[in-house]
Amino acid sequence: MAFRVTNALTSAFTKQNLARTSSRRFEAEQRVSDGKRISRPSDDPGQIARLLALKRNSSEIEQYGVNVAESKAIVSSANSALEKISDLIADAQEQTVAGLNGASTDRSAVASALRGILDQVVALANAKLGDRYLFGGTITDRPPFVVDTDPSGQFRVTYQGNDDVFQSEVGPGLVSNISVPGSNIFAGTGRTATSFVGPTGAAPGTGDDSGNAVDRLIVAHGITTYAGGGLTAGSSSATRDTVIGAAGTHTVALTVDATGSTGTIALNNGTAVSFTNPETNLAVTGPNGEVIYVNTSTVTPGFNGQVALTATGTLSIDGGQSSVAVNFSNNQQVFDAHNGSVLNVDSTGITRAGTEDVSYGGTLDLFSSLSALANSFSALATASDPTAARAAAEGYFDELKSSHNTLLRALSDLGTREARLDAAEDRIGDLDVRIKELTSTVEEVDFSEAIIDYRSADTTYQSALAIAARVNQLSLLDFL
Amino acid sequence: MPNFATGLSALSAARAAIETAGQNLANANTPGYVRQRVNLESLRPTTFGGQKIGGGVGIRSIERITDELLTSRVRTQRQEVGRRQAGLDLLSEVETIFGEPSSSGISAQITNFFNRAAALSTAPSDPQARSALIGAGSVLAEQVRNVRSGLIDAASSVRTLIATDVADVNRLAETLADLNAQVIQSRGSDGPPSSLLDRRTQLLDELAQLVDLDIEPLSSGAVSVTVGGHALVANDQANRLATSIASDGFTEVRLSSSGSVVDIGGGRIRGLLDFERTGTGDRIASLDRLAKTLIGGFNALHATGIPGSGGFDALRAAYPIVDADDDGDFSDERLEAAGLPFSIESGNLVVTVIDTATLDVKRTTVAIDPQVDSTGDLVAALDAVDGIKATIDASGRLLVQSDAGKVFHFANIVDPNPDSQNVFGGKRAQFSSSTAEPFALTAGSTFTVDLGSGVPQTVTLNAASFADITAATADELAAAISSSLVGAEAINVDGRVVIRSTTQGSSSKIILADGAGSPLAALGITPGTDFGTDVGVAVKATGRYTGSDDVTFTFRPLSDGTIGATQGLQVSVIDSNGRSVAVLDVGQGYTPGEMIEVADGIKISFGPGDVSKNSNEFFNLPVTAESDSARVLEAFGIGAFFEGTDASTISVASDVSDDPSLLAVGRSQAFDANGNINVDNGNVARFLALRDGGNGDLGDRTFSEFYSDIIAQVGLETSSSELSLETQTSLLESVESRLEQIRGVSIDEELADLQRFQQAYQAAARYITAVNDVTQLLFNI
DSSP, X not given: OOXXXXXXXXXXXXXXXXXXXXXXXXXXXXXXXXXXXXXXGGGOHHHXXXXXXXXXXXXXXXXXXXXXXXXXXXXXXHHHHHHHHHHHHHHHHHHHHHHHHSOHHHHHHXXXXXXXXXXXXXXXXXXXXXXXXXXXXXXXXXXXXXXXXXXXXXXXXXEOSOSOOOEEEEETTEEEEOOOOHHHXXXXXXXXXXXXXXXXXXXXXSSOOOOOSEEEEEEEEEEEEEESTTOEXXXXXXXXXXXXBSBTTBEEEEEEOTTSSEEEEEETTOOOEEEESSOSOEEEEOTTSOEEXXXXXXXXXXXXXXXXXXXXXXXXXXXXXSOEEOOOOSOEEEEOTTTOOEEEXXXXXXXXXXXXXEEETTOOOHHHHXXXXXXXXXXXXXXXXXXXHHHHHHHHHHHHHHHHHHHHHHHHHHHHHHHHHXXXXXXXXXXXXHHHHHHHHHHBOOHHXXXXXXXXXXXXXXXXXXXXXXXXXXXXXXXX | OOOHHHHXXXXXHHHHXXXXXXXXXXXXXXXXXXOEEXXXXXXXXXXXXXXXXXXXXXXXXXXXXXXXXXHHHHHXXXXXXXXXXXXXXXXXXXXXXXXXXXXXXXXXXXXXXXXHHHHHTTOTTOHHHHHHHHHHHHHHHHHXXXXXXXXXXXXXXXXXXXXXXXXXXXXXXXXXXXXXXXXXXHHTTTSOOHHHXXXXXXXXXXXXXXXXXXEEEOTTSOEEEXXXXXXXXXXXXXXXXXXXXXXXXXXXXXXXXXXXXXXXXXXXXXXXXXXXXXXXXXXHHHHHHHHHHHHHHHHHHHHTSBOTTSSBSEEEOSXXXXXXXXXXXTTXXXXXXXXXXXXXXXXXXXXXXXXXXXXXXXXXXXXXXXXXXXXXXXXXHHHTSTTEEEEEOTTSOEEEEEOTTEEEEXXXXXXXXXXXXXXXXXXXXXEEXXXXXOBOOOTTEEEEEEOSSSOOEEEEEOGGGOSOGGGBOHHHHHHHXXXXXXXXXXXXXXXXXXXXXXXXXXTOEEEEEEXXXXXXXXXXXXXXXXXXXXXXXXXXXXXXXXXXXXXXXXXXXXXXEETTTSTTOEEEEXXXXXXXXXXXXXXXXXXXXXXXXXXTTEEEEEOSSEEOTTTTOOEEEEEOSOTBTTOHHHHHTTTOSEEOSSTTTOEEOHHHHHOGGGOOOBSOEEEOTTSOEEEOOHHHHHHHHHHHSOBGGGTSBOHHHHHHHHHHHHHHHHHHHXXXXXXXXXXXXXXXXXXXXXXXXXXHHHHHHHHHHXXXXXXXXXXXXXHHHHHHHHXXX
């Protein structure tokens, strides 16, 4: 049987064709107009998971980009603050060299210039970015460095921060340290020999010290006793004598007249002092400024000779809070009651009371070095004998140089970190571009293809319309 | 003789054929119309002059031209299309509910949530960054809830659709029953009118779109319609269908009369029933699984974090416990049966309580076994921790509160003050034997111990206390002495016996005097007086334990000496497995207070002072790999970030959203000399590790991967359903067109017929005229 073309069939076909071609044309048009190949999961179920993953990656990378930018801001602010500090230290070093070589009148100016630099350095060490302090480790809400004096009156800088770091997420599985704990940046280069500057004759002992930066060793006089000639300690002896030593360390030459009412007395072959009894508190000064106070009231008439002098003393590094008696041994341990640190002292050479400026080599932080240097310049400006002060200044200058080295190391570390963040930023930029490309490959239409598709769908639709118009016209009726 | 009858029969046959063509033309566009054809036959001949001449034309029948097989195939195909169309419509709706890919869908919200967490890593203390994380969490939770309720709505709208379709079925069935009645009635005359049959075909076609039918023509001319083995239409009777909700929660179709379940195997209704059963259920279950894993996983991290303030004042559980045995007592259920949404394992919970004024930190480990411990046991154990109170509130939620001036948290920090007993350095009054075991003692020998009160306590050494009193061990002797003393004790230190005061400090004093049998002399102890000292060694620990086992480190000096001063002074560290972990140099060269690395991320420092091996000074530092290995916090929802248990209830815990400072960003904390508690941002890294790591509960997929898989499945189902609908539709079109070829009206054909029968009519008329002329001729004869 031949194919019967019925009218309902023709119109059904026409309708189906028109519906099919027009919906294909509509889809093609939609793709061209919104540029999206996948606008719902069923458009390409095989790729939808990939598309979602790409979108997620893209958004994550954007966040990493923000984190990198913020981390960079912190690291580069820290970097520039440290660079400024480094410049200031270089300046301080120049001033020091000039000061050491210049005239004594310049030295107080150097001292005040150094103090000015110290203030600036402290201000920079407390630098902030926004409202976060840069050099306090994870403590960002208060200044990391506080300058004051310790209980023994020494310059002290207290670090209020910690050694912890905040880790910023700057990439998939990639963290960057965005904290710069100030505790390490401004420190010395590591413990070296301890040095003493002072008149007492105390010297570094043989043990390892545990104090940091600088200390003041107070060598105090205890009791002076005399053996022979009827000489006794004067009323001010306990508080004002400056001699310390076992019998034989110091010599006292006493000459008394036959009645015992007058005589002369000399300390360590110094200028003889005449006395007329009763004399209960006579000051006798030795050639090096050492002093004893004696009571000559009971001297033996007609005595002429040496009187043995024994003077005890004590050592303290905590401003007198705790002390140990001088035992004239090569290693005495002196404890700091405040922080438990230990100073080993060779006390064999102690001959007089006084203070020793103790410097724990290599442990001076930048601030302490600057402060100590400034102090030694003040001392240099006023001292009659500048040798000791000059030695101290040179010592602190070395310390300053060594803590400057630490700072430079920290700077180079920060530079590396900044470079790494730059690299991370580049990488994120690359990744971003690549992921966007991939996303567009998966999600977006190829425009030329889409337009060609649209054209062909449109043409098909138009031909379907034309055919429909023609088919409906045809009827036997026209020919009867 | 020519016959008028023949002409008349030809006229009426031609008229019938013309009318049929007219009817066909008129119904050319009537859906379901079956074209008709007039079947003619020549009438029995009359005998005329011995010859038989035909008796004209008669109408044998008017035939409906169709193909029953194709008709039933069309119906089957309609069921297929109806079923798939219903499924596709709904699946497309599901796709729309998920709304992916977009910047506001769940996928984007998960990413955004964790991005906000990542942003916290650069600004952990920024309140805006905290609020942003909480806000992103709320938006994510809301989006999850919206999608889930959208899916639930879709499922329930299906029920309405099913009910509407079932009503349609009932209407069609009744009409069919009516038609059956009419067909049977008209049967008696000359067969049922074609229009009735056409109408019936059309109704059956409509019905076939809704359900699968078995159609059986009966001899009465009626058709019986069976659905799922149950008669829907029998003769002039229609059975009504009704919907109800079955015990499994899904819709089922029943016969109204008998109530028996009708298993519908095809058509739109089947499609809807299928969708109701599988279209959203799996998606909802997956979404619930995703939500629950996110809640549990994130909460477990958040609960073991530390807020910026250093600790919590109060934490209330998100999930109430249940009185499972219904005895009115909420706390007697074992933890595994307490009705909590997450399971508790056998393990530990570490509670840290901090005194905000003194920064004294106490770390307590609570051991939990969910098969043994009841909720009451847990509450009691927590309540017993110094500085916090634990109760079950009126709503059945566990409430942990700190005492005034204290805060607490559950983070895995290292006890910063491991020597809280101040054992290191603070010396007790004591005497140590100068010889080691065995000791040759005499039974009944005595000595006295005076703690400074002037009233000596007498220690008598009885043979019963020793296996062999002439070779007494240090352990036996220490036990014997300790048991007879109050305020003093004896211990074994490397085989020597140390008799010491139980207190330390300058107020501790011991005066020993030998008695009968001189046991002290046998031990090598010179009787006399000893005082304790006040100076303790401040011990501080810090760091984050990186080991994988829970262990206790024991610190012991290896000799007697002064921290930072004595040459060669060392402290040994031994873990609870007896393994030597480290030997720390704390003698000369060590700056008191300087942190030294111990092992596994732990650092420790010793303050100035004297330590002693001979006094058996030691302290323990317990460290744990996890602070909540029992997963109690997750199960109770204590310190939770998210509340809820599934996709319909997930939300950000109101405590956290009300007070963003409770966000636990930190993982470890430090206590500085200025009385501050410093918290790090270590929890951020854990949050991101959670994002990037596979979850066991999600088949080792990340949250995003798991969700992407849901979306891919939705897309796949929709697109495969689209494809199969397309296939079935084109199959339907093809059988329909084949049927239409047979039963459809071709106007051209009908016009040709019209032409033909018009001519036949004219011819018949002509014949009658001819007969008439012949007759006339006869009359005129």
